[in-house]
Amino acid sequence: MPEAVAVAAPEEGVEVAEGAAPRQQTTWEVVSGLLTRMFFFWMVMSWMRGDGNKTPTTATTSAGGKPGRNIFPFGAHLDMWVYVNENEQFADAIDEKDLFWKLDDIEFGNWELGPNKDGTFHHSGEIPISEHVQNNGSLFMHAFITRSGEVPFPEQLGGHYQADYVVYRSKQLNRFKKRTIKKTQNLLTGETSTSKELLEHAEKFGNVEVLSHWHPNLTINIVTDQTAWNRANIPAPFNEMVVFDESGSRYQPIVYLNDYWNLVREFQPINSTMDRLPLNLVFQPLSLFKFQMYASQNMRSQWFNFMEEANKQDEDQDAMKEAILETNPYMLGLTVIVSIVHSIFEFLAFKNDIQFWKSRDSLEGLSVRSILFSILQSFIVFLYVLDNDTNFVVRCSIFVGVIIDAWKITKVVNVKYDPTNLKFGFIPINFEDKSTYLESDTKKYDQLAFKYLGWTFFPLLVGYSVYSLLYEEHRGLYSFVLSLLYGFLLTFGFIMMTPQLFINYKLKSVAHLPWRMMTYKALNTFVDDIFAFVIKMPTMYRIGCFRDDIVFFVYLYQRYKYRVDPKRVNEFGTSGEAPEQQPAVDGPAVEVPAVEGAVDGPAVEAPAVDGAVGEAPADKKND
DSSP states (O other): OOOOOOOOOOOTTEESSSSOOOOOOOHHHHHHHHHHHHHHHHHHHHHHHSSTTSOOOOOOSSGGGSBOEESSOTTOEEEEEEEEESOSSOOSSOOGGGEEEEEEEEETTOTTOTTTTSSOEEEEEEEEOOHHHHTTOOOEEEEEEEETTBOSSTTOTTSBOOGGGEEEEEEEOSEEEEEEEOOOBOTTTOOOSSOHHHHHHHHHHOSEEEEEEEOOEEEEEEEOOOOOOBTTTOOTTHHHHOOBOTTSSEEOOOEEEEOTTOOGGGOEEOOTTOSEEEEEEEEEEEOHHHHHHHHHHHHHHHHHHTTSOHHHHHHHHHHHHHHHHHSOHHHHHHHHHHHHHHHHHHHHHHHHHHHHHHHOOOOTTOOHHHHHHHHHHHHHHHHHHHHTTOOHHHHHHHHHHHHHHHHHHHHHEEEEEOTTSOBTTTBOEEEEEOHHHHTSSHHHHHHHHHHHHHHHHHHHHHHHHHHHHHHOOBSSHHHHHHHHHHHHHHHHGGGGGHHHHHHHHHHTOOTTSOHHHHHHHHHHHHHHHHHHHHSOOOHHHHHHTTHHHHHHHHHHHHHHHTOOOTTSOOTTSOOSOOOOOOOBOOSOOEEOOOOTTOOOOSOOEEOOOBTOOSSSOHHHHTO
């Protein structure tokens, strides 16, 4: 693959992809996201197959059911012709000036050709472009493979033409991408980093426009394969790639115009200042296995294009490509394995969290205010991703989390419909604390914890608000509030876990916590910590990975400090120790001597009491 041509940096205030530019994903996030998408893709495919267990139909004896063979055997000598012009459909007549590259005498199946003896050939040049291409027109590449000495067009180029032995593929070279001109400004001063020219352009034509972009690199792969494909039973994705003749007895070799490794950030916009475009072509043989990998990625792209914008999908693909290119293969393999384990732990934590709240009847020892705050935090994150045009998959996952958190509200407070008592003048829903929360010391400690927390929390919020107003730009007041809350929660939200620590300290118990769910989450956190130092990522992000660890280690210390003590009365008012009991002592009844001042009468026999030999009953003895 040729080296990428340096691309000019985009103008300040301009985003090629729509929405706020996300931070660059780490390898860990990329692999985890890929596994999630693979699982989702598998579910969709399983649902669509439905009758996938049916036995496939046996091929008939008709011509379409016969196995085919490649029109070019190994060792066949081939020529390649590459034309570039503005025509999407290639006509029978061709202008010879459109010929960009002609490669002669390629031996099919020989991997030791070329200057480097690796089967590859390179060609670079420049293409003159017209005013039409400068103004969002398109350029197309037309590639032909013929037998040596033959030509791709009848009665042209002075050679022999045979249509049955001409392989033709075409591809659009430029790519259309959205450019968004940011209409943001400092809410105090009104200043913006976007240039005045861009703002004027946005006023005339809108802040979102589609521009033609160019990448100079492309690889032409010919798949070296002699499989006896059967047209009636050829599997996907080969059924779209393998071209048979009318009889089905012969097929053309797969020619794949490969731009998989062209990253989105390497594309540059085409404008009126350009009169020529660079193009670097590589011809390279490709094994069937590698082609399957490329084809599977193309199928994945087609599936997810209907759920999210192509720009967003391309950015996710780029992150995965960079992870493959820049990460040590052993580390990448380890990352994939640990990512699978990480996903399993994440699912188990989710499952146990649901089970815990589903079976929980008492709120003794639990910080209800922290739970309600986490629900509010999930809702703020959901509003933020909606405001910033995040892709469909992320929106769905966050929305599911919000629904689950909304269900938790019914477990921590009593939700009542009361049209006579409207909240904010129009909401007929009221919330009341549950009795198990009111009748215990938990509420008192919870309120006290949030009182102390407010002394730290709100000054930080005010300081962060001042910083955001002074140094950051926003689209408006609504965007400012969401960005402020989201950024603040992302930075300082972890301290909302501390009220539960305070309640545990006051109750001297941790028996009320969902330890199984917390254990799974802690394991995931520790995995994140390990990869925070192994994988390249920003320093602040590495520091952020350890915030939850500190809180969890405090939880572990409390679990050690407040270990099971059967003599201690817990937050539910009971202990694990049964009253001391001893077996009854065999023997005659003990006669109680007369007490001075007692009423005359017969002697009173004391009944036999378990564990008592003396004069008084056991309950008196324990007083």
